Amino acid sequence: MLTLYDAPRCPYCARARIALAEKGLEYEVIEIDLSDRPRWIYEKNPTGRVPVIEEDAWLLPESSVILEYLEERYPEPALLPPDPADRALARVWIFRHDDFTKPYYALRREEEGAAEKFDEQLAKLEDALSRQAWLTGAEYGLADIAYVPWVLRARDMLGVSLDGFPAVRDWLARLEERPAVAREVETVAAL
Ligand SMILES: N[C@@H](CCC(=O)N[C@@H](CS)C(=O)NCC(=O)O)C(=O)O
Numbered sequence: 001m002l003t004l005y006d007a008p009r010c011p012y013c014a015r016a017r018i019a020l021a022e023k024g025l026e027y028e029v030i031e032i033d034l035s036d037r038p039r040w041i042y043e044k045n046p047t048g049r050v051p052v053i054e055e056d057a058w059l060l061p062e063s064s065v066i067l068e069y070l071e072e073r074y075p076e077p078a079l080l081p082p083d084p085a086d087r088a089l090a091r092v093w094i095f096r097h098d099d100f101t102k103p104y105y106a107l108r109r110e111e112e113g114a115a116e117k118f119d120e121q122l123a124k125l126e127d128a129l130s131r132q133a134w135l136t137g138a139e140y141g142l143a144d145i146a147y148v149p150w151v152l153r154a155r156d157m158l159g160v161s162l163d164g165f166p167a168v169r170d171w172l173a174r175l176e177e178r179p180a181v182a183r184e185v186e187t188v189a190a191l
């Protein structure tokens with residue numbers, strides 16, 4: 001049985017929740033209060049962070065590694081393209097994800113100039129999504145899952161307008177049609 005150590009407000013956990021739902025996996029949720037973390041969470045992950053998944057007493061932290069693990073362990077439905085070159089390009093998006101989240105968190109802290117820097121990152125997504133349907137490539141997959149929790153939170157919690165980024169707006173609308181992502185929209189609305 002899979003267990004997810006989870007926090008609803010955590011976008012890294014959202015990655016794991018979406019991938020688990022897309023794979024149709026049943027799992028137990030243990031919710032961690034991020035403002036008052038139990039001491040035992042350090043036994044699950046020495047950094048004390050979530051998400052962590054546990055499977056038969058085996059523990060795995062780090063959302064991007066969790067995504068890769070779920071893809072390898074539960075290959076159906078596939079969330080990476082079949083061609084190694086296409087898979088590599090999807091992974092580049094995930095690898096460079098910090099470039100996207102740095103200005104997101106700066107915006108959350110209301111730092112000066114953060115809105116412009118976050119728009120620059122949205123422009124990069126816009127450019128990619130004007131040329132291909134999904135960040136993962138021709139089909140939806142892990143790169144999309146890796147970014148959507150922050151784009152959703154930017155729109156719904158930070159009031160970021162996607163009007164200047166029509167390809168990103170359409171991508172998000174297509175994502176929201178997926179039950180796994182629609183559930184996250186509800187989670188964000190309830191925060
Ligand atoms: N690199 C980690 C980051 C996870 C992370 O930062 N989680 C946050 C919640 S969104 C957390 O547990 N924060 C507690 C802390 O930093 O002490 C991942 O990708 O899983």
